[in-house]
Amino acid sequence: MYQSACTAAAGGCSEPERHDRDGLITHETAVAPVEHDYSGFDIVKATQYGAIARVKELIEAGWDVNQPDSETVTLLHWAAINNRKDIIKYFLDKGAIVDAVGGELNATPLHWATRQGHLGAVVLLLAAGADPSLRDAEGCSCIHLAAQFGHTALVAYFIARGVNPDLQDRGGMTALMWAAWKISALDPVRLLLTLGANPSLADHTHGNTALHWAILARNATAISTLVLKGKANMEVPNLRGDTPLTMLQPHLGSIWIGSKVSDRIRELTQQSHRRNLLVRMTLDKRFRWWSMIATPFLVFYLVGLVFCADTQIIIKIFLLACLYSVSYTIGQHLFDENLMALLPLSVYMATKLWFYVTWLTYIAPTVSFLASMAFLACSGGLWICFLKSWRGNPGVIQPTQEQRFRTIIELSERGASGFEPSAFCSACLVRRPVRSKHCSVCDRCVARFDHHCPWVGNCIGAKNHKYFMGFLWMLLIMCGWMLYGGSNFYVQTCSINMDDGLWTALQAIGSCNPWVGWVMGNALLHMSWVTVLTICQSYQVVCLGMTTNERLNRGRYRHFQAKGGKSPFNRGPVKNLFDFLECGCFGLVQPQRTDWMQFFEFDKHVEHEPLLRPDNFQPVANETLRQAVNPPTGNRNRKRPPNQERELATLLRKETINAMLKCGRKSKLF
Numbered sequence: 001m002y003q004s005a006c007t008a009a010a011g012g013c014s015e016p017e018r019h020d021r022d023g024l025i026t027h028e029t030a031v032a033p034v035e036h037d038y039s040g041f042d043i044v045k046a047t048q049y050g051a052i053a054r055v056k057e058l059i060e061a062g063w064d065v066n067q068p069d070s071e072t073v074t075l076l077h078w079a080a081i082n083n084r085k086d087i088i089k090y091f092l093d094k095g096a097i098v099d100a101v102g103g104e105l106n107a108t109p110l111h112w113a114t115r116q117g118h119l120g121a122v123v124l125l126l127a128a129g130a131d132p133s134l135r136d137a138e139g140c141s142c143i144h145l146a147a148q149f150g151h152t153a154l155v156a157y158f159i160a161r162g163v164n165p166d167l168q169d170r171g172g173m174t175a176l177m178w179a180a181w182k183i184s185a186l187d188p189v190r191l192l193l194t195l196g197a198n199p200s201l202a203d204h205t206h207g208n209t210a211l212h213w214a215i216l217a218r219n220a221t222a223i224s225t226l227v228l229k230g231k232a233n234m235e236v237p238n239l240r241g242d243t244p245l246t247m248l249q250p251h252l253g254s255i256w257i258g259s260k261v262s263d264r265i266r267e268l269t270q271q272s273h274r275r276n277l278l279v280r281m282t283l284d285k286r287f288r289w290w291s292m293i294a295t296p297f298l299v300f301y302l303v304g305l306v307f308c309a310d311t312q313i314i315i316k317i318f319l320l321a322c323l324y325s326v327s328y329t330i331g332q333h334l335f336d337e338n339l340m341a342l343l344p345l346s347v348y349m350a351t352k353l354w355f356y357v358t359w360l361t362y363i364a365p366t367v368s369f370l371a372s373m374a375f376l377a378c379s380g381g382l383w384i385c386f387l388k389s390w391r392g393n394p395g396v397i398q399p400t401q402e403q404r405f406r407t408i409i410e411l412s413e414r415g416a417s418g419f420e421p422s423a424f425c426s427a428c429l430v431r432r433p434v435r436s437k438h439c440s441v442c443d444r445c446v447a448r449f450d451h452h453c454p455w456v457g458n459c460i461g462a463k464n465h466k467y468f469m470g471f472l473w474m475l476l477i478m479c480g481w482m483l484y485g486g487s488n489f490y491v492q493t494c495s496i497n498m499d500d501g502l503w504t505a506l507q508a509i510g511s512c513n514p515w516v517g518w519v520m521g522n523a524l525l526h527m528s529w530v531t532v533l534t535i536c537q538s539y540q541v542v543c544l545g546m547t548t549n550e551r552l553n554r555g556r557y558r559h560f561q562a563k564g565g566k567s568p569f570n571r572g573p574v575k576n577l578f579d580f581l582e583c584g585c586f587g588l589v590q591p592q593r594t595d596w597m598q599f600f601e602f603d604k605h606v607e608h609e610p611l612l613r614p615d616n617f618q619p620v621a622n623e624t625l626r627q628a629v630n631p632p633t634g635n636r637n638r639k640r641p642p643n644q645e646r647e648l649a650t651l652l653r654k655e656t657i658n659a660m661l662k663c664g665r666k667s668k669l670f
Contacts, residue, residue: 153419425438
């Protein structure tokens with residue numbers, strides 16, 4: 001019935017809304033206007049084709065708006081399934097029963113609109129009082145149909161409008177179960193979990209949870225989302241006694257089981273066969289976390305000890321190779337997927353610790369008291385900036401569930417453009433401020449997002465960016481100060497003369513005190529990448545007025561496209577600097593203070609490039625138009641006849657449109 005209904009209008013019926021890969025961003029298909037003679041259409045066909053004039057004519061002639069056809073289908077059903085919003089409004093104004101039941105499945109118009117994914121029609125029907133909890137002949141309510149067909153925007157809208165995300169159909173299936181079984185995309189499973197769906201519920205017929213259904217469908221995306229994001233229990237048996245764990249174990253290593261899910265399976269399997277203390281320690285998450293944090297501290301020290309060993313160079317190389325082998329073996333048993341998130345931060349902390357130990361033990365006795373105080377003062381500034389960058393809030397957008405619902409309702413009722421990626425984050429379900437971005441590492445939206453920095457273990461955004469810049473400058477100074485102190489130590493303690501050449505100096509360092517040389521080498525290494533990053537960040541902030549994310553992805557943002565790829569936030573180097581620091585320099589400069597967490601609407605004058613620019617003008621190609629605009633001198637005082645005026649207007653319009661197309665821009669003037 002549903003399929004025949006959509007194909008009945010052969011070209012006049014609008015197709016279901018198309019969905020992006022996340023399933024939430026919807027675009028209603030624009031049907032090209034075609035001239036038809038609707039005068040011979042009956043009321044059903046006129047409704048399907050969207051011939052509202054013919055519909056009104058027939059209704060005004062006495063047709064009952066609630067009169068069903070031979071299959072008990074009402075006119076409102078046909079309007080809903082074809083997304084004829086104007087006709088839906090007209091029928092409702094004429095007293096159409098919004099929850100009329102009809103068709104083979106005894107479904108309401110809301111069921112029909114939901115099955116086709118027509119958000120606009122659903123909004124109108126719910127506003128008119130339609131009940132989304134009613135079930136059709138198959139026992140499904142509207143949220144179940146939306147989940148079955150992957151209409152994520154509709155699932156979100158139903159829940160925001162008060163539908164229970166755990167509402168069960170006649171067989172006990174929830175929307176989450178249907179989505180896990182039927183839909184291979186990330187949403188609506190992720191959306192349902194975000195909006196509070198319970199992954200532990202089981203259906204009445206088989207006792208399967210959503211994870212059982214995902215495994216039966218071999219839905220890799222749903223399995224990983226349920227296990228990693230939903231924390232679904234993998235040891236819940238169904239009515240046959242099968243748990244998700246036992247169902248997945250025979251397929252361990254298959255391509256449709258992700259690596260993180262495989263690790264989780266191995267962890268649960270080993271936990272059920274604990275035999276000794278060593279196994280329990282390797283499976284303890286807290287012990288693994290501390291092992292990954294402590295390894296750089298220990299490795300830094302052991303490498304320094306090898307360099308300081310009074311033995312031949314070949315033995316030192318062998319000891320370093322053994323140290324690498326032991327570290328690699330330990331890593332295979334203790335390190336997990338969090339390693340790359342923890343390693344840069346722990347390397348930085350280990351390096352800084354041994355900087356302090358080296359300065360206090362070796363360098364402080366060879367430099368002045370003021371030099372040591374300057375080193376400690378620089379270190380204090382570094383710690384302040386580091387803690388603000390590491391533990392501070394970068395500008396995370398944290399909506400309440402009520403705010404999520406309000407945003408979904410507002411954007412849904414705005415129209416098809418409401419869920420555009422530039423305005424809505426389908427992962428966090430929040431309205432996205434200008435310059436914000438969803439961080440894939442932290443899984444959260446950050447205002448004026450710059451990048452995720454592994455060296456501070458945090459995102460860099462609106463609230464901690466200036467502290468991050470302070471961290472870079474302080475770290476650069478500290479590394480330089482460490483090189484100065486180490487050089488002074490070797491000059492005074494080992495009597496090294498750099499005039500003898502670099503190789504001679506390195507040999508003297510190796511024989512005198514290799515540890516200080518090892519620390520200086522690390523300082524030089526860190527100083528190199530910190531210098532590059534500091535220059536890059538300073539140039540972007542001061543000269544370009546943009547973030548790292550904007551510089552990399554400016555082609556995606558309309559407000560950058562309108563400025564030819566340049567930042568619309570660029571106010572010049574001096575103002576950019578004071579805007580970034582949020583200070584006015586004793587009133588000499590007025591910084592532009594913007595709350596980037598609440599900055600949603602961009603000024604229209606930067607959204608669209610001005611039409612009247614020198615490079616927008618095109619030569620008038622049409623000779624008739626040129627003569628009409630610039631007539632001969634003797635004819636300029638003569639009034640043009642009406643037909644020539646119309647011809648001039650038509651030609652001018654065509655030439656202007658052609659000129660705009662050549663410039664690659666769209667005009668809204670015509």
